[in-house]
Amino acid sequence: MAFSYGQQQRAPVGGPPVSKVELSISCEHLMNKDTTSKSDPICVLMMQEGDKWFEFGRTEQVVNTLDPLFSTKFEVDYYFEEVQKLKFTVYDVDNATSTLADDDFLGSLECTLGQIVSHGTYKKPLVLKTGKAAGKGEIKIVAQELTDHHVVDINFRAHKLDKKDTFSKSDPYLEIHKQGKDGFWQLVHRTEVIQNNLSPTWKDFTLTVQSVCNGDYEKQLKLICYDWDSDGSHDLIGEATTTLRQMIDDNQGGRRQVEFPCINPKKTKKSSYKDSGILFLTKCILRKEYSFLDYVFGGCQINFTVGVDFTASNGNPKDPASLHYLGHGQPNQYQLAIGSVGGVVQDYDTDKMFPSLGFGAKIPPDFQVSHEFALNFNPQNPYCMGVEGILTAYQNALPQIQLYGPTNASPIINHVARFATQAAQQPGASAYYVLLLLTDGVLTDMDATREAIVRASHLPMSIIIIGVGDADFRDMEILDGDDGVLKSPRGEPVLRDIVQFVPFRQFQNKAPAALARSVLQELPNQVVQYFKKRGMAPNTPNPTQGPV
Structure with a gap:
């Protein structure tokens, strides 16, 4: 029988984690504790907090094997500046209870998360509670970073925006918003203001994919162009909707400018209204920022x-x-x-x-x-x-x-x-x-x-x-x-x-x-x-x- 338990991160002590790491577990040559069949192993991950150990999570049970490849992954917050002590313990489970006290102990490994990530693949012998080798049993832990470190280099310009000021041209700036789960729009980025210009070119900027769309390239984005006013009552020039996937694909690595008609919803009822100018995406290049x-x-x-x-x-x-x-x-x-x-x-x-x-x-x-x-x-x-x-x-x-x-x-x-x-x-x-x-x-x-x-x-x-x-x-x-x-x-x-x-x-x-x-x-x-x-x-x- 397989058990499913939620994985419990410890409360953060210092700053945010450097990254999130996925640990994949497999074992080889486990001791056989069953008479008529092979062991039915499960792996339990314990973490140390202070002087105490707590259970972080468990894999599924793999039936009738001494060489289990567990499909359950452990997602762990990784802090470089800490010694994060881990204990992997393997049991042969022969009943449906959640307690492990009545199950056969097949061996354990104590190590640090730093040791695992510094090797990428960390393979060690399992040991018994006495410190002796658990037969020929071995455990292999493979670490993989989950945090997305991709960024996008972006540039926008505009052409023939609406004139919003009486005695001068508009002072346009552009905002990018993403749609949240609750339907509300959240500000992602605001460009600088370009004074007195209806065809501005804003400065290049770089955003993480995580900040733009939370890693969901199909998430709805809204491009909103305003005319800046010194009293804070900025006027809407127009807006457009898109996705990061559309921006990246249509821009073709900066080789093709992508047009977005800048639409002011208040003007769409006018039969003669076409748009309030054009936004041009001149650059949207996805690249990997390498991590530690x-x-x-x-x-x-x-x-x-x-x-x-x-x-x-x-x-x-x-x-x-x-x-x-x-x-x-x-x-x-x-x-x-x-x-x-x-x-x-x-x-x-x-x-x-x-x-x-x-x-x-x-x-x-x-x-x-x-x-x-x-x-x-x-x-x-x-x-x-x-x-x-x-x-x-x-x-x-x-x-x-x-x-x-x-x-x-x-x-x-x-x-x-x-x-x-x-x-x-x-x-x-x-x-x-x-x-x-x-x-x-x-x-x-x-x-x-x-x-x-x-x-x-x-x-x-x-x-x-x-x-x-x-x-x-x-x-x-x-x-x-x-x-x-x-x-x-x-x-x-x-x-x-x-x-x-x-x-x-x-x-x-x-x-x-x-x-x-x-x-x-x-x-x-x-x-x-x-x-x-x-x-x-x-x-x-x-x-x-x-x-x-």
């Missing part, structure tokens, strides 16, 4: 690097008041920040080998000050395995170094930029670099850092700066660019905004995930903006990945 997930599905790796401030202003690591103190039994702010941000980003790097660097300390063997040293003291191989490896290297480094100064961040920014430069010279959108820079105070080399950031803004690279401790970080906010365009000391502006700065103290009394949400929310758009400016499409997914 398009690049991820195409194999783009997010390469994560950590830079840690070891200047003397942090305090002696042996002193409980030190920002580097490790003896509280609780992680310090540096550890919390690395775990929060790194825990998200690590899912998008296949080998999970992360360069981990320090600055502002005297290091062995000669104890000279370094502003770019490997936390594992191996400059030829500064890589650490996963977030746990970074934290281990950080803890091991503290007793071996002498905190010193000054607080120079530009060497580590330039270090990552060298790798990003190499990636930018390669064909294809294959790599993007994220630097997490942790510091306890305002930078000493602010001018050099500004210069490094401006150069890095031309590269596949973003920088997250987290201010640790209680210092006054107001001078650091200039690097963020939210209050104005960051410029180098030479006056050159950043090509794009690549820096996110936050003081850790804003998140001190919040869950660690709140920090990651804040600093990573802009990253997907930064990735897309870089490749868009370069005119680079996503790579074609390899055969082991799911469809895009």
Whole structure:
């Protein structure tokens, strides 16, 4: 018997999801729990919210098979900036009750949504509650983006519109409206006003298909032309109806102008009335705006690097008041920040080998000050395995170094930029670099850092700066660019905004995930903006990945 359950999204915590993702499930080589036939499997998807798991949904039951291909899909909101923990559990169902306690457990898989989308197709062994393999059972999850990222580039002009003003010509502007389910018309776009002109050509504009018609290309649209008046009593010149499908098809990729007689309903009763002018659709070109997930599905790796401030202003690591103190039994702010941000980003790097660097300390063997040293003291191989490896290297480094100064961040920014430069010279959108820079105070080399950031803004690279401790970080906010365009000391502006700065103290009394949400929310758009400016499409997914 098949069961049907509604899929339950969790309440949004931060901003809107990056996208909506469809998960398709299949299994192979499941354990056989039935005596006279094969198992009758069902798959249940659980999601973690806080410390609790809730049931998101269930597939249908597939009868008498150890290799089920489930037709029920799970539609999941995808948040890049969060670790979205999922649990897929497979049962052999032998009764008609909705409870699963009396059904045979065939195995489960715990993973994150980030791990799934970064692979496209995610295939793993099922495990028993003891942690041992569930026989030879495997589960395969294929992710596909559902959100429509198509846009239309549109241009209209008009010819011989009605004259509405006494002492001058009309001041026309055009509105596009879509019809809602309730029959009411909803404004989609309004052009600029062109003064004193009966044959205007409005500026090009670009709209998402979702905003124009909610993805329904046959939805009724209304083109309404008005004469603008300064007192707000704009006069109707005329209107026309169409659909986005008609606009796209008839315009033939901009090769054919489409005429829409501009009709004023109040004038149609006059026998001599023909129209109030003609609207011409000169351009209506449908194209795909590539999304962050398009690049991820195409194999783009997010390469994560950590830079840690070891200047003397942090305090002696042996002193409980030190920002580097490790003896509280609780992680310090540096550890919390690395775990929060790194825990998200690590899912998008296949080998999970992360360069981990320090600055502002005297290091062995000669104890000279370094502003770019490997936390594992191996400059030829500064890589650490996963977030746990970074934290281990950080803890091991503290007793071996002498905190010193000054607080120079530009060497580590330039270090990552060298790798990003190499990636930018390669064909294809294959790599993007994220630097997490942790510091306890305002930078000493602010001018050099500004210069490094401006150069890095031309590269596949973003920088997250987290201010640790209680210092006054107001001078650091200039690097963020939210209050104005960051410029180098030479006056050159950043090509794009690549820096996110936050003081850790804003998140001190919040869950660690709140920090990651804040600093990573802009990253997907930064990735897309870089490749868009370069005119680079996503790579074609390899055969082991799911469809895009």
